[in-house]
Amino acid sequence: MSKKICIVGTGYVGMASAIGLAELGWSVTGYDIMGERIAGLRAGITPYREAGIDEPLHRHLASGALSFVTDLAAAVRGARIVILTVGTPSSADGSADLSALNAAVEALLHVPLAPAAIVAVRSTVPVGTSDDLAARLAGRARVVYAPEFLREGSALRDFLHPDRIVVGTDSIGAATAYAALFEALDAPVLMTSRRNAELIKGVSNAFLALKISFANEIANLCDEVGADSGDVLRGVGYDRRIGGAFLAPGIGFGGPCFEKDVKSLRHVAEGAGTGYELLRAVLRVNDAQPLRVVAALERELGGLKGRTIAVWGLAFKAGTDDVRDSLALRVLEELSRRGARAVAYDPAVRSAALPQGCRIAASALEATNRADALLLLTEWPSFREIDPAALAASLRRGLVVDGRNLLDPERFAAAGLRYRGIGRSLDPAARSLAVAG
Numbered sequence: 454m455s456k457k458i459c460i461v462g463t464g465y466v467g468m469a470s471a472i473g474l475a476e477l478g479w480s481v482t483g484y485d486i487m488g489e490r491i492a493g494l495r496a497g498i499t500p501y502r503e504a505g506i507d508e509p510l511h512r513h514l515a516s517g518a519l520s521f522v523t524d525l526a527a528a529v530r531g532a533r534i535v536i537l538t539v540g541t542p543s544s545a546d547g548s549a550d551l552s553a554l555n556a557a558v559e560a561l562l563h564v565p566l567a568p569a570a571i572v573a574v575r576s577t578v579p580v581g582t583s584d585d586l587a588a589r590l591a592g593r594a595r596v597v598y599a600p601e602f603l604r605e606g607s608a609l610r611d612f613l614h615p616d617r618i619v620v621g622t623d624s625i626g627a628a629t630a631y632a633a634l635f636e637a638l639d640a641p642v643l644m645t646s647r648r649n650a651e652l653i654k655g656v657s658n659a660f661l662a663l664k665i666s667f668a669n670e671i672a673n674l675c676d677e678v679g680a681d682s683g684d685v686l687r688g689v690g691y692d693r694r695i696g697g698a699f700l701a702p703g704i705g706f707g708g709p710c711f712e713k714d715v716k717s718l719r720h721v722a723e724g725a726g727t728g729y730e731l732l733r734a735v736l737r738v739n740d741a742q743p744l745r746v747v748a749a750l751e752r753e754l755g756g757l758k759g760r761t762i763a764v765w766g767l768a769f770k771a772g773t774d775d776v777r778d779s780l781a782l783r784v785l786e787e788l789s790r791r792g793a794r795a796v797a798y799d800p801a802v803r804s805a806a807l808p809q810g811c812r813i814a815a816s817a818l819e820a821t822n823r824a825d826a827l828l829l830l831t832e833w834p835s836f837r838e839i840d841p842a843a844l845a846a847s848l849r850r851g852l853v854v855d856g857r858n859l860l861d862p863e864r865f866a867a868a869g870l871r872y873r874g875i876g877r878s879l880d881p882a883a884r885s886l887a888v889a890g
């Protein structure tokens with residue numbers, strides 16, 4: 454069997470997939486309509502920050518196992534499997550915008566594909582999409598839907614250590630050939646229908662989002678009843694039937710996947726006339742959650758007009774420079790709307806389109822210098838290392854609102870700072886005396 458694989462779309466997922474497949478011994482050609490991105494990748498320059506990909510990228514470029522082209526016909530030549538990893542963002546009505554995917558498939562109809570080629574869709578799509586694509590490509594390629602579950606910040610590691618490989622198709626031959634790409638990995642393989650595979654991806658993200666919204670609701674309740682959400686959710690998460698992952702309160706889920714995927718599933722469910730109630734609630738809770746930190750600042754400062762707020766974190770989560778649908782940007786918009794200025798610092802984000810009155814500082818302490826309060830929005834571990842005493846000396850009103858429950862309230866209180874978290878009690882009696890294990 455040919456060792457050549459083609460990847461169409463070299464963004465976050467396509468890049469990690471291309472390098473990951475080269476690591477697994479395949480010969481990979483990446484194709485993208487963004488010539489600049491391809492030129493950069495050919496020179497070994499990644500378009501974004503991602504842990505651990507530079508070294509294997511350079512190694513596989515040098516060995517010839519990895520190449521990048523802007524000519525689709527050349528990219529697919531001799532490739533038995535063509536993997537589609539183009540973006541599927543949200544449309545205004547919440548449905549998935551499939552225009553890039555449709556354009557990629559249309560382009561594939563105009564280039565010669567290898568005999569018995571397989572087109573594997575890894576973009577996240579609504580149920581039924583890949584059956585439609587299979588009909589369009591009938592006679593030219595068999596279509597597999599194979600969802601990707603990697604996370605930005607650990608994309609290559611996740612690609613090479615998946616919890617499962619899901620292969621959706623109606624052809625056992627295509628499923629077996631696709632699964633063979635990952636033969637070297639120790640992961641269960643689930644072969645199923647394309648529709649099931651599409652739902653597995655959407656439902657997985659919806660369930661993780663549900664856990665986050667649930668944790669936020671419980672944290673908000675804890676704030677009102679004098680309890681500590683850290684201990685409550687830790688105690689709940691120890692239950693193996695529930696698990697502690699994603700039970701972390703904060704400003705909500707942002708980024709390029711969760712919100713759009715829940716909206717897309719809600720759109721599908723609304724069309725089907727059932728299954729949308731919880732999805733609606735998950736999104737409603739998430740829309741309201743970022744406003745809580747703004748309200749906390751407003752309350753504690755006696756108004757926001759004319760105030761300067763230092764903001765730590767712009768990326769949608771730690772470990773990435775991706776600000777797509779970052780809730781930090783939504784919070785900045787709200788601060789600006791209420792008349793505050795924001796000075797933001799993020800270890801990975803050097804530039805971003807910010808609302809009026811907001812600017813980016815070169816360091817965490819430059820951001821806090823003479824600011825009225827500090828608002829933490831991304832859970833970068835390096836923020837924990839900053840000396841609260843230095844912070845107390847630079848902040849004008851000594852207020853810290855921690856939108857990720859990252860900082861140690863006691864250290865901040867000891868430095869004379871007023872600390873506010875999400876569902877975090879400041880009363881020692883409300884928290885655990887000691888936590889074993």
Ligand SMILES: NC(=O)c1ccc[n+]([C@@H]2O[C@H](COP(=O)([O-])OP(=O)(O)OC[C@H]3O[C@@H](n4cnc5c(N)ncnc54)[C@H](O)[C@@H]3O)[C@@H](O)[C@H]2O)c1
Pocket residue numbers: 461462463464465466467484485486487490538539540541553554556557560575576577578601602603604605709710
């Ligand atoms: N980012 C994640 O963490 C993640 C994780 C799992 C799944 N996904 C899903 O994977 C898909 C890709 O996400 P992403 O974050 O990598 O997107 P991205 O925007 O980073 O990358 C998409 C790439 O596709 C290219 N492209 C667009 N149209 C094209 C075409 N017609 N032909 C060739 N290339 C084209 C773009 O230029 C871009 O480089 C989405 O469906 C997303 O939901 C993303």
